[in-house]
Amino acid sequence: MRPILVRGGRILDPSRGIDQTADLLLQDGKVEALGQSLGRPDDAEVLDAAGRIVAPGLIDLHVHLREPGQEDIETVATGAMAAAAGGFSAVCAMPNTDPVTDNQAAVGFIVSQAQRAGKARVYPIGAISLGQKGQQLAEFGELVGAGAVAVSDDGKPVVSSHLMRTALEYARTFGIPVADHCEDPTLAAGGAMHEGLVSTRLGLKGVPAAAEEIMVARDILLAELTGGHVHLCHMSTRGSVELIRRAKEKGLRVTAEACPHHFTLTHEACEGYNTNAKMNPPLREPEDREAIRQGLRDGTIDVVCTDHAPHHYDAKEREFDDAPNGIIGLETALGLAITELVGGGLLDLPTLVLRMSTMPARIFGLPGGSLAKGAAADVVLIDPTAEWTVSPDGFFSKSRNTPFAGRRLRGRADATIVRGQVVFRRSE
Amino acid sequence: MPSRTPLLDDRALGRTLVRMATEIVERAGGTDALVLVGIQRRGVELADRLKRLIDQAEGSNVPSGKLDITLYRDDLQTVGARPVVGETRLPNLDGRTVVIVDDVLYTGRTVRAALDECADFGRPRRILLCVLIDRGGRELPIQADIVGTTVSTGPDDRVDVLVSELDGRDAVELVRG
Amino acid sequence: MSTLALGKDLVGLEPLSADQIRLILDTAEPFKEVSERPIKKVPALRGKTIVNLFFEASTRTRISFEFAEKRLSADTVNVATAGSSVSKGETLVDTARNLEAMRIDMVVIRHGASGAAQFLGQRIRSNVINAGDGKHEHPTQGLLDILTLRDRFKRIEGLKIAICGDILHSRVARSNIWGLTKLGAQVGVCGPATLLPRNVQELGVTILPRIEDAIQWADALNVLRLQLERMEAGFLPSLREYNRVFGVTSERLAKAPKDLLILHPGPMNRGVEIDSDVADGPHSVILPQVTNGVAVRMAVLYLLAGGSPDWAHQPGD
Numbered sequence: 005m006r007p008i009l010v011r012g013g014r015i016l017d018p019s020r021g022i023d024q025t026a027d028l029l030l031q032d033g034k035v036e037a038l039g040q041s042l043g044r045p046d047d048a049e050v051l052d053a054a055g056r057i058v059a060p061g062l063i064d065l066h067v068h069l070r071e072p073g074q075e076d077i078e079t080v081a082t083g084a085m086a087a088a089a090g091g092f093s094a095v096c097a098m099p100n101t102d103p104v105t106d107n108q109a110a111v112g113f114i115v116s117q118a119q120r121a122g123k124a125r126v127y128p129i130g131a132i133s134l135g136q137k138g139q140q141l142a143e144f145g146e147l148v149g150a151g152a153v154a155v156s157d158d159g160k161p162v163v164s165s166h167l168m169r170t171a172l173e174y175a176r177t178f179g180i181p182v183a184d185h186c187e188d189p190t191l192a193a194g195g196a197m198h199e200g201l202v203s204t205r206l207g208l209k210g211v212p213a214a215a216e217e218i219m220v221a222r223d224i225l226l227a228e229l230t231g232g233h234v235h236l237c238h239m240s241t242r243g244s245v246e247l248i249r250r251a252k253e254k255g256l257r258v259t260a261e262a263c264p265h266h267f268t269l270t271h272e273a274c275e276g277y278n279t280n281a282k283m284n285p286p287l288r289e290p291e292d293r294e295a296i297r298q299g300l301r302d303g304t305i306d307v308v309c310t311d312h313a314p315h316h317y318d319a320k321e322r323e324f325d326d327a328p329n330g331i332i333g334l335e336t337a338l339g340l341a342i343t344e345l346v347g348g349g350l351l352d353l354p355t356l357v358l359r360m361s362t363m364p365a366r367i368f369g370l371p372g373g374s375l376a377k378g379a380a381a382d383v384v385l386i387d388p389t390a391e392w393t394v395s396p397d398g399f400f401s402k403s404r405n406t407p408f409a410g411r412r413l414r415g416r417a418d419a420t421i422v423r424g425q426v427v428f429r430r431s432e
Numbered sequence: 433m434p435s436r437t438p439l440l441d442d443r444a445l446g447r448t449l450v451r452m453a454t455e456i457v458e459r460a461g462g463t464d465a466l467v468l469v470g471i472q473r474r475g476v477e478l479a480d481r482l483k484r485l486i487d488q489a490e491g492s493n494v495p496s497g498k499l500d501i502t503l504y505r506d507d508l509q510t511v512g513a514r515p516v517v518g519e520t521r522l523p524n525l526d527g528r529t530v531v532i533v534d535d536v537l538y539t540g541r542t543v544r545a546a547l548d549e550c551a552d553f554g555r556p557r558r559i560l561l562c563v564l565i566d567r568g569g570r571e572l573p574i575q576a577d578i579v580g581t582t583v584s585t586g587p588d589d590r591v592d593v594l595v596s597e598l599d600g601r602d603a604v605e606l607v608r609g
Numbered sequence: 610m611s612t613l614a615l616g617k618d619l620v621g622l623e624p625l626s627a628d629q630i631r632l633i634l635d636t637a638e639p640f641k642e643v644s645e646r647p648i649k650k651v652p653a654l655r656g657k658t659i660v661n662l663f664f665e666a667s668t669r670t671r672i673s674f675e676f677a678e679k680r681l682s683a684d685t686v687n688v689a690t691a692g693s694s695v696s697k698g699e700t701l702v703d704t705a706r707n708l709e710a711m712r713i714d715m716v717v718i719r720h721g722a723s724g725a726a727q728f729l730g731q732r733i734r735s736n737v738i739n740a741g742d743g744k745h746e747h748p749t750q751g752l753l754d755i756l757t758l759r760d761r762f763k764r765i766e767g768l769k770i771a772i773c774g775d776i777l778h779s780r781v782a783r784s785n786i787w788g789l790t791k792l793g794a795q796v797g798v799c800g801p802a803t804l805l806p807r808n809v810q811e812l813g814v815t816i817l818p819r820i821e822d823a824i825q826w827a828d829a830l831n832v833l834r835l836q837l838e839r840m841e842a843g844f845l846p847s848l849r850e851y852n853r854v855f856g857v858t859s860e861r862l863a864k865a866p867k868d869l870l871i872l873h874p875g876p877m878n879r880g881v882e883i884d885s886d887v888a889d890g891p892h893s894v895i896l897p898q899v900t901n902g903v904a905v906r907m908a909v910l911y912l913l914a915g916g917s918p919d920w921a922h923q924p925g926d
Contacts, residue, residue: 204806205623207723207745207780277724323701323722325743500639503651503681503911514915517639552648 005424007031007045013053013385017060018358019374028058030381033424038375049426053385056418059357060373061093061124061382062338063364065261066158066183066237066309068330069095069126071117072110073102077403078314080114081121083334086312086401088428090334091417093382094125094372095312099136100159106131106142111150123427124420125382127153127370132171132182138163141170148178153368156183158237161219163189168223172232181259181368183235186219186244187211187285196325198271198286206274208324213241213292216285220244224251224258233257235367238311240266240285242295249304259367260299261309264333264340265407267296273407279320279327280407283313300359301350307364308356310337314403335399336408342388342415353388381424388415435608439565439583439591442602448580449478452562453485455578459560460529463492467525467556471534471546472500472518477595478564479533497522499532504545525554531578535593537563540574565604567591615912618730618737621746622787630788634756636908637901643680644903654681654914657714661687662704663740664720669875670740670750673899674717677906683715701725702732709733715910718742723780736913744778749909750874751784753902755792757894758829760901761870766793771823772814773857774833774882775804775844781874785831786812799823800855803844820855824862829870832857835882848881858884862892870894 010028015038017023027042028035044050069083078086080097087095097114099105105114111128118126130147134140136157144155155175162168162184171182192215197203199210220236224247227234239245239262251258265283270290273281281287299305313330320327341360345351351359361384365373371380394411396404420428440448460466463486470479476498483496500518502508508515532546543561550556562578567585581604585591588609596602613632615625622630643651659678663671671687678685688704701720708716715736718726723743730737741747759765770789776782776798789796790813798809799817810816817823823830839845852858862869871883871893879885888895 199807201808201811204808204812205783207743207783209744277727318700321702323720323728324724325722503639503643503653508653508915509656514912517636517911519639520642548652552650553646 005033007036007048008051008381008421008424008426009042009044009048010051010053010058010383010385013056013058015058015375016354016357017375018354018362019060020376022375023354028375028383030383030421030424033381035375035377035379035381037377051385051419055387055389057353057357057386057388059384059386060361060365060375060379061384061420061422062091062360063370063372064092064095064310064312064334064337065235065307065364065368067095067097067312067334068100068314069097070314071101072113077316078401080117080126081123082400082402083312084118084121084123084126085428086332086334086399087124088420088422089400089417090336091338091384091386091420092124092334093384093420093422094127094370095334096127096129096153096368098129098156098158099131104131104136105129106134106136106147108143108146108150111147111152115151124422127151127368129154129156129158129183131155132157132162133167136160138167141167141174144174144178144180148180152180153370154181154183154235156185156237158183158185161185161187161189165222165226169226169230172226172230172234176230176232179369181233181235183237184219184223185237186216186223188215188218191215191218195286196282197274198288200271200289202271202274206277211286213243213288216241217243217247220247224248224256227251227256227258228254231257233259236260238263238266238285238309239296239299239305240288240292242292245295245299245304248299252304259306260304261307262296262300262305263309263311264337264344265331267293267300268340268344269293269407274324277324278407279322279324280331280405282324282327282329283311283331284329297345297348297350300345301355306359306367308337308341308359309364310334312401314401315405317404320405331406332399332401332403333406334401336394336406336413338386339392339394339413339416340408343413346388347414381421383421384417385419386415387418390414390416392416437606437608438603439606440581440604445602445604448564449481450485452564452578452580453482453489456482456531456560456562457486457490459577460531463490463494465528465557466494467523467528467530468494468496469522469530469532469550470496470498471532471542472498474593474595474598475534477597478535482533482562495523499546499549501542501545501549504549506541506545520549522553525550525556527555527557529558529560530556531560531562533562535563536565536567536591537561537574537576538567538569540570540572543574544572564593565591617913618726618739619748619909619913620727620730620737620739622748622751622784622791623746625791627791627793630752630755630791633752633905633908633912634759636912637752637756637904640904640907640911641901643907644900649680650682651680652682653911654678654683657683657914658712659683659685659715659717659910660708660713661685662708662716662718663688664690664718664725665741667719667741670719673902674740674906676903677910680903681907681910683910701729705729705733709735715913738909738913741780744780744783746784746787747780748784749902749906750781751788752909753898753905754781754785754831754872754874755788756901756905757872757898758870760897761894762828765789768794768829769797769827770794770829770831771797771799771817771827772831772833773799773820773823773855774835775839776800776809776833777804777806778836778839779833781833786814790814797823797826801845801851804839820857820861821864824865824869827869828867829872830857831872831874832883833874834876834878848878852881856882856884857887859886859890862887868892872898875899
């Protein structure tokens with residue numbers, strides 16, 4: 005493997021508070037040196053990073069890669085490529101595959117598929133319960149041994165508080181977080197979008213914000229009871245943000261994530277029955293969007309994730325009630341984050357890197373998120389000023405279900421390096 | 433520049449209507465089974481005037497009605513803009529002598545539509561056509577039985593019939609295109 | 610005048626302007642007369658093929674549309690879910706595209722999913738008329754309700770109309786709310802809180818907590834059908850209680866300060882939301898609603914099959 009010299013970029017390493025223009029040398033799959041005018045080893049590839057941000061590779065804690073079971077809409081390989089194109093050097097894959105990733109063989113399968121693809125790293129998340137049926141605990145020990153970095157029944161909530169409690173306690177043995185999709189099933193049942201004025205006008209059954217907040221409150225209480233680490237998936241309401249803020253003030257081990265669509269869009273995006281605005285949790289009101297943005301600013305929400313959820317064109321080409329929930333997000337997340345959060349004056353670029361790289365690594369105990377000497381050579385070169393138009397036909401993902409087609413964004417990844425190798429390079 | 437030529441002024445129009453009213457009664461053989469039906473819109477005004485003239489002269493109360501032919505137009509699918517449909521209200525037509533009244537007879541298609549529509553309402557014994565102006569240019573084999581006046585026109589010309597009830601004055605004018 | 614053009618489809622009353630709604634109501638007037646003739650037919654839509662695509666059972670609306678279509682001399686085909694390709698799982702899009710391939714001019718669709726009419730309209734070239742989509746809108750019902758009110762009161766502006774019943778699940782309620790508020794009426798909604806949408810006031814309506822309040826306040830009541838499924842889904846304890854607390858009964862109406870007009874979209878649950886003596890009584894306009902329904906639907910078909918309106922006769926035609 006050739007060394008890589010990344011020259012002249014603005015290096016942002018929030019793990020050590022570094023923000024300076026300098027060179028970065030990667031060798032043998034690790035960060036070798038960071039400094040001014042580093043010498044170029046003979047066989048080194050040089051990446052000119054003038055005008056670019058050089059940061060630890062982005063890490064997405066929440067994606068759906070659909071393999072095994074729905075390889076027609078995404079695979080580990082295509083998802084890993086899409087991630088790399090989005091600036092992500094690592095993603096964590098949710099276990100609601102078909103069959104469910106609830107055993108060591110399934111976890112190992114995903115690990116080996118990712119290795120074969122050789123693009124972004126893919127860390128499997130194992131199921132909390134067998135088959136995600138919400139009854140019997142999966143074998144966390146086996147899952148972790150095979151490579152799982154967390155457990156979740158995402159796609160579905162953990163309805164039984166008893167099960168959530170035992171999961172949190174049992175997970176402590178292995179030092180992994182339990183990630184919950186917070187949704188009260190009886191309140192949310194049949195809902196197609198946020199319960200509000202827009203759902204009333206469109207004649208669609210809505211999901212009230214309380215459906216999420218009830219489970220957020222419950223999970224926080226259980227985290228307190230058990231001393232376990234609960235990670236709250238895809239937060240969407242101002243009430244949730246408030247609950248998390250108070251939990252953190254109490255020092256509880258509660259972490260939270262939010263998706264770009266929840267800090268960019270509101271339920272108005274459902275107008276005209278746009279199925280590409282249908283996801284779970286749904287897009288909410290402007291006040292909720294604002295609370296998410298503020299939460300990312302003050303760290304109440306620790307990380308940005310995508311909840312990348314591929315769906316077939318035919319599946320979304322249906323009556324709103326019948327269309328499945330979810331949108332893809334790997335290839336638009338960075339652009340949306342820079343345009344909306346940095347461009348909107350809420351975050352500076354170092355804090356953005358903190359939310360999209362350093363904190364994800366820290367929360368899930370993953371390598372990466374840092375450019376310290378000896379750290380994994382997972383690096384992203386970002387052009388923070390590049391103006392581009394979202395055109396899904398050019399995506400590396402197999403799916404196209406995004407509401408952002410045609411949107412003008414600013415900022416994107418120019419190159420992504422994983423384990424010291426360039427796995428994505430923007431050509432133009 | 434289009435030129436506007438008066439064909440009938442208000443007094444000439446009045447005289448013509450008097451003569452037409454007499455002709456109607458003559459052709460119908462009296463007022464017993466007579467019904468006047470005006471075609472929307474100006475035909476309705478003219479039919480009202482003719483009815484008053486006839487009633488004055490004969491001491492009758494001739495039934496009259498109005499007919500909107502919009503829904504029977506043969507160009508409804510191609511006309512593009514959706515014509516507004518006016519009121520249709522007819523007395524009994526069965527066994528009557530129906531005189532259809534219109535302001536201008538041109539291609540004959542309006543009258544064709546009126547005949548079809550009347551057929552949906554009943555079976556007159558006889559139908560006569562009475563028009564104020566016959567401007568030629570027929571596209572169907574239709575002729576008027578009672579005519580106010582005839583004028584020869586081209587396809588770019590227009591004959592405007594103005595009635596005080598709708599337009600503030602009585603006149604017939606030819607506009608050459 | 611081209612701003613009055615209705616466009617290709619009638620999906621709801623929400624997108625229409627007050628002038629467009631008035632245009633449809635005014636156009637319905639001459640069509641009322643057609644239904645009184647001995648030969649109830651005009652050739653206006655002769656040669657047009659219209660499909661009634663009903664994914665939800667509905668005898669009354671479908672028959673009303675069918676009469677409207679036939680009285681305009683159109684050729685009609687009825688497709689109901691039972692026994693059609695839809696029951697075999699063919700998607701809405703494929704069903705419609707198949708029909709379009711057979712050169713259908715217009716589709717009248719009733720479907721259980723909100724947004725289905727708009728979904729269809731965006732995908733086929735035929736005109737699409739919404740005969741009820743999920744809980745979203747039932748525009749021709751709203752129009753015939755408003756026409757019936759206009760017939761009696763000679764105006765809509767300033768009228769107080771109370772819509773009573775399950776507003777949450779009602780497309781008839783929504784269409785009425787849009788149409789009436791656009792024409793300047795005041796709209797009240799009356800029903801148990803479980804059946805009122807939480808943000809309903811933001812639509813510009815007044816909440817009338819009890820049926821007695823509605824009767825005191827309104828010039829007319831539009832009484833909605835209460836469905837058994839609501840009780841089964843836990844929105845209400847029982848239909849009996851609904852009638853006891855919210856039913857429109859003659860005892861309650863006797864206390865009204867003025868003669869209230871009673872409307873109901875049908876079919877009625879006699880003894881639940883409305884008592885028989887009210888439904889059959891002198892203030893009920895339920896049957897005139899049905900008559901107006903055919904005229905309104907003829908007007909809609911007539912207007913959509915062409916473009917924007919103009920005056921029929923230029924001087925000297």
